[in-house]
Amino acid sequence: MKNKNISSSVLQVLVNGASIFILYKIILSSNPLYVFSVWITISSFTNIANISASNMNAVFIKYVPKLDSLNVGKLFMMGISFSVVFAIITYLIIGSLSFYLFSSIYNIVNFSLLKICLKFNFFLILLLAINSCFYSYLDSKNKIYTRNYIQILGNIILILVYFIFLKDNGIYGLLWATIIQNTVILTLLFYFSKEISYNKNFIRKTYIVLFLRYGGKSQIISFLNFFFEPTIKYFLNYFGNIEGLSYYEISNKFILLVRNLLVSSVQYLGPIAARDKFFFRKEYLNISKRIFQFTLISFVVLFITSPFVSFYFFDKVDYIFLIIFGLLNLGWMINSLSAPAYFSSIGLGYINVNLISHIIMSIVIILLGLIFGFFFKSIGIVISVFLSLILGSYYTIVRFKYLFNKLYINM
Numbered sequence: 429m430k431n432k433n434i435s436s437s438v439l440q441v442l443v444n445g446a447s448i449f450i451l452y453k454i455i456l457s458s459n460p461l462y463v464f465s466v467w468i469t470i471s472s473f474t475n476i477a478n479i480s481a482s483n484m485n486a487v488f489i490k491y492v493p494k495l496d497s498l499n500v501g502k503l504f505m506m507g508i509s510f511s512v513v514f515a516i517i518t519y520l521i522i523g524s525l526s527f528y529l530f531s532s533i534y535n536i537v538n539f540s541l542l543k544i545c546l547k548f549n550f551f552l553i554l555l556l557a558i559n560s561c562f563y564s565y566l567d568s569k570n571k572i573y574t575r576n577y578i579q580i581l582g583n584i585i586l587i588l589v590y591f592i593f594l595k596d597n598g599i600y601g602l603l604w605a606t607i608i609q610n611t612v613i614l615t616l617l618f619y620f621s622k623e624i625s626y627n628k629n630f631i632r633k634t635y636i637v638l639f640l641r642y643g644g645k646s647q648i649i650s651f652l653n654f655f656f657e658p659t660i661k662y663f664l665n666y667f668g669n670i671e672g673l674s675y676y677e678i679s680n681k682f683i684l685l686v687r688n689l690l691v692s693s694v695q696y697l698g699p700i701a702a703r704d705k706f707f708f709r710k711e712y713l714n715i716s717k718r719i720f721q722f723t724l725i726s727f728v729v730l731f732i733t734s735p736f737v738s739f740y741f742f743d744k745v746d747y748i749f750l751i752i753f754g755l756l757n758l759g760w761m762i763n764s765l766s767a768p769a770y771f772s773s774i775g776l777g778y779i780n781v782n783l784i785s786h787i788i789m790s791i792v793i794i795l796l797g798l799i800f801g802f803f804f805k806s807i808g809i810v811i812s813v814f815l816s817l818i819l820g821s822y823y824t825i826v827r828f829k830y831l832f833n834k835l836y837i838n839m
Contacts, residue, residue: 436576437692445685447583451602452678454595456741492568493703501625506636508561515557519550548603555610562617565624570699574620582613649779652786656793663797663809672748672806678741679734679753686726687760691767694719701775708772709836716768727761752810759817766821769828776835781827789820 487507492500566575586609594601664673694715701708734753735745742749766785773781793816800808 432573436573436580437695438689440576440579441685441689441692443580443583444688445681447587448681448685450587451590452681453741454591455599455602488564488568492565493699497623497625504561504565504624505626507564508558511557511561512554515553519553545599545603548600552603552607552610555607555614559610559614559617562614562621565621566617567695568699570696571620572696575617578613578616578620581616582609585609585612649783649786652790656786656790659790659793659797660809660813663801664806667801667809668806672752672809675746675749675752676756676806676810678737679749679756682737683730683753683756683760686730687764690719690723690726690764694768695771697768698771698775701772705776705835708775712768712772712832719768720765723761723764727757727764731757748807751807755810755814759814763817763821766824769824769832772832773824773828776831778828778831781824781831784827785820785824788823789816792816792819 488503491503495503563575566572586605589608590602590605594605597604660676661673664676697708697712697715700711731754734750734757737753738745738749770782770785773779793812796812796815797809800812802808804811
């Protein structure tokens with residue numbers, strides 16, 4: 429099953445990456461650059477649903493293996509309730525804040541388009557919040573391959589629906605295609621999770637405490653993680669320009685395709701750590717060595733391709749693009765090396781490791797983003813992103829290594 433999970437994760441990341449770049453190329457070639465800028469901003473707001481996803485994932489991986497089917501059903505229903513309510517509250521807060529912040533840096537046309545898309549995006553966020561609970565459930569049952577194949581099909585549906593039926597509607601067509609995609613995904617997730625015993629009497633004090641205590645830390649992590657991207661894009665809009673934002677987005681997406689490919693191969697460590705600590709120790713040491721080797725090779729090759737990426741999207745090899753690409757490439761390379769420690773911390777209950785790491789990254793991006801952005805514009809913002817990734821990832825690796833050694837010395 430481990431090989432099936434890893435191979436399907438690799439395929440899912442490749443298909444997801446390909447679909448993103450096909451859509452980006454279509455948007456860039458058929459719309460003004462400001463439309464792409466608005467879409468970049470909008471896409472970051474769908475991460476509101478991922479705030480809930482992290483909370484669900486941490487709680488489910490830790491506790492589903494220990495519960496019977498009836499209590500798993502109750503925990504799942506409680507999870508959906510938390511996820512949806514939290515997504516709505518967060519959306520209202522972030523939406524209001526966005527209207528205020530972006531009104532000062534967007535012109536009337538861009539801001540009007542942003543407002544319409546944000547209202548439309550509300551329904552998409554609800555779908556994603558519900559889907560995230562099913563994804564977390566499948567992860568906790570070690571059925572990562574099922575989740576991956578559903579996501580692959582969803583990406584194919586997104587491309588086909590948008591390109592065949594909705595391309596002429598621009599960004600609105602893309603939003604509709606995304607809603608159709610996630611509706612189909614929800615239907616499939618419901619079918620492949622049919623063993624869940626849904627129970628309307630799911631409210632229990634024990635589960636509320638679980639989500640507020642253990643899941644609460646994950647929720648803080650998700651908050652920090654969510655604010656990371658919108659903060660960067662706001663700074664790029666405020667201190668830089670649309671070109672800088674576009675260069676950052678394309679570089680980041682291309683690099684994250686490789687980074688997510690590597691990270692997807694170690695996600696299974698979380699459920700293993702929660703189930704069998706003795707088997708986990710051997711697996712963790714083996715995968716850490718392999719991920720180190722693959723990461724170095726992958727990111728060196730990735731940097732070599734950067735001129736071709738620049739030419740593909742912008743019809744020229746731009747040195748500013750290459751600098752931004754190089755900084756992000758190095759930052760995400762170090763971050764990828766911390767992936768085994770990150771996912772293992774979830775399974776072993778060391779959630780504070782990930783929490784402090786994200787706090788470090790958030791503080792660095794805000795403080796240095798303001799300083800470097802003022803003096804060095806777009807490049808300064810990217811430098812602050814680079815430093816935040818380095819410092820946060822370094823803490824994760826060093827702190828987990830200490831806790832890992834302490835755990836097995838005591839055992």
